Amino acid sequence: MSSPMSISTMVAYCRDELARRGHPPPYFLLAMSLGAMVATEWSYHGSGEVKGCVLMNVSLGKFSPFYRRMRPRNYLPLLRLVLLTRSPADAERIILQLTSNQAAQRAQVIDDWVQARIKHPVSRINALRQVVAAFRYRVRIGSPDADVLILSSKQDSLVHVNCSLAIAAQWKCPVRLHPIAGHDLVLDDSHWVVEKVQQWLGRL
Numbered sequence: 375m376s377s378p379m380s381i382s383t384m385v386a387y388c389r390d391e392l393a394r395r396g397h398p399p400p401y402f403l404l405a406m407s408l409g410a411m412v413a414t415e416w417s418y419h420g421s422g423e424v425k426g427c428v429l430m431n432v433s434l435g436k437f438s439p440f441y442r443r444m445r446p447r448n449y450l451p452l453l454r455l456v457l458l459t460r461s462p463a464d465a466e467r468i469i470l471q472l473t474s475n476q477a478a479q480r481a482q483v484i485d486d487w488v489q490a491r492i493k494h495p496v497s498r499i500n501a502l503r504q505v506v507a508a509f510r511y512r513v514r515i516g517s518p519d520a521d522v523l524i525l526s527s528k529q530d531s532l533v534h535v536n537c538s539l540a541i542a543a544q545w546k547c548p549v550r551l552h553p554i555a556g557h558d559l560v561l562d563d564s565h566w567v568v569e570k571v572q573q574w575l576g577r578l
Contacts, residue, residue: 377500381511385416399423404571406430406559407533408508415511417518426521426578428571430559431530433537434513437544462488475529475556483561517545523574524549525559525567532557548574 378384392401401424405413410432417424455468466487470477526538528551535551542549550570555562 377503377507379503379507379510381411381415381507384412384507385419388412388416400425402426402428402575404428404430407432407557408504411508411511414513414518417520417522418514420519422519424518424520426523426575427518428523428525428574429538429541430525430567431527431533431538431557432524432541433533434541435509435511436513437537437540462491466491472532473556473558474562475527475531475554476562480561517547521578522547523571525552525570526550527552527555527557527559527562529554530557 378387392398400422403413403416403424403426405427407430410427410429411434413424413427413429414432414434417427451468451472455465460468463484466484469487470480470484474480522545524538524542524547526535526549528535538549538551541547552559552563552566555566560567
């Protein structure tokens, strides 16, 4: 399939897919990065369809400049990753280095990631289409209709932590900051993520 070039089209796909699988609303969504943009747009649909969102290391063009949404030091490595032919293992090692601050300790995931890449390959053009969708997205005016929790990594080397802080300030929603994790917050500290989500759900 061709990856949609708009976040709203991704939302429509997700909604249709859940309906096809027989999962009616309401939903709680947990999403990271590009997925968090999809969850954000989805949460504006109203009617109680989305009850809550946990958004991890998210950035939105309305609230942050491009150089914080994607830190400039990553432009060249990401361009090489997309455009140059590499073995699946080499590509996944680069992704791990970019997204984890504990790459040496998390290296065991590479074999699983390689198998996933082989089984469900993402074409270069689809990767570029997703980047375009992310940078084109402009969030709606006002805060979402759902309850929102933002989780962010202070040491995220891919997306600046201020992107999350700016969103939380505008929406007046809770934000929790991890002191050392990288962009892949779930990979670097899944227990912390679970703890923060459980605490948030307990207050709703």
